[in-house]
Amino acid sequence: MRILLVAKPWKGGLAQYLFDALQDLFPGQAQWMTTYPDSLADYLAYRIDKRKWQRDRVARINASDYDCALFINHIPAFRDLHTDRKHILWLTDAPRLSVGDCTPFKRIYLSDAGYAEDLFKVINPAHYRGELAFACHPKVHRPAPAARNPTGCCFIGNKDNQRDLWLNGLIASGMRPVVYGNYFLRTRLFWQHPQLFRPALANAKMGEVYARHRISLNIHAQVVRHGTNMRSFECAAYGIPQVLDYRDGLAQYFEPDTQMLISHTPGQMADQVKYLLAHPDAAAGIAQRARTRALAEHTYYHRLLSILADWLSPAANTASRQLVTSLIAHQETPA
Incomplete structure (x- = not known):
């Protein structure tokens, strides 16, 4: 054909x-x-x-x-x-x-x-x-060798008003997410917390970033009304546990609490990240179930x-x- x-x-x-x-x-x-x-x-x-x-x-x-x-x-x-x-x-x-x-x-x-x-x-x-x-595309989105001592949580994404609200809330809750994307040098958030931000990176480098961190945050851009973004499927295939902000329709692709954790507020997201960091076996199970689902259906x-x-x-x-x-x-x- x-x-x-x-x-x-x-x-x-x-x-x-x-x-x-x-x-x-x-x-x-x-x-x-x-x-x-x-x-x-x-x-x-x-x-x-x-x-x-x-x-x-x-x-x-x-x-x-x-x-x-x-x-x-x-x-x-x-x-x-x-x-x-x-x-x-x-x-x-x-x-x-x-x-x-x-x-x-x-x-x-x-x-x-x-x-x-x-x-x-x-x-x-x-x-x-x-x-x-x-x-996801399994040829590209696959786990990289884990770093010797992966730490904390990361977020790969570009600047957006909705994301600003969540990042500010997370930081206020004591979270220190490492943020990769065009926030670097270009936003008020960067200048307020420069130690948390890194430049944007090529798609081929995402797996290396996730291998250096224990949790991935996925904060949807304001434009997303229903379902979810590319990152949900990509992170699942990369094999890193995810914590996402809620979107209607997301549950038709991944099962909340079993394959990823879903937050309704920045404070709840901070608590969920802390839980996964304190319970690595639970985090690993969530990541594996999400990866299995992604490769089987998505x-x-x-x-x-x-x-x-x-x-x-x-x-x-x-x-x-x-x-x-x-x-x-x-x-x-x-x-």
Whole structure:
């Protein structure tokens, strides 16, 4: 099956994880067309005339031959796409759309179902297929060798007003989380507590950070209304115990108190972190159960097979799921 991925090459890694998973599932049949320049020549053309660059991209898509195309998020030029049942649109975070933007797409997913009512105002509701959550990619998100003396708790994330409230509350409760991200040098919180902040780091380095700490905090950005963010699935696969702030719908992906701890206030989060630090066996059990769940249900292999099910025969679907089991088992085998 020939599959076209149309996506921006985010720093967060989503498009790369999807493309890598597609290549594993459908060797030699996946192509990735970016919606943002990924070469110097493209970048110069984009800077000279962004709209023309995007129109040219859409013209290439319209001229391409594929069985299915997965589009990650929307750009205005997509209005010129041919309308086709082969087009799948996955909208992440907080989509801002107008009536007519999604006409070329007959299958539309949201990473956050909290935006469904907004979406229904601009699309045919019959084209909405539900919430398609983020996931983990086992090739990348796997435990790194533990540091000799891992300490305390960490948080990897960028600045956000909601996170400011929680970080301030945690610090006031006596917590000293080490925070990696663009808070460094750029926020009042940094200048108030500079010893707690570190620069942003590459995705490939996250496993090393988690290996140096005993607990991961996951404080959702204000934009998240329902479900959870990428970090929940990634941390689960990395094998570090997590404490998260509550979001409606999170429990459909991980079982509270068994696979991760859920907080309703910064003070409660501080108490939960202290509990896990004082009870390492309980923390290890939570981490292992979350990791088992993530690898069994929440990889990008699983997400892709879910949205591509209509293109696969029952036999091909079964074979693909067996392949996923084999791929994950192979990736778990030490080199």
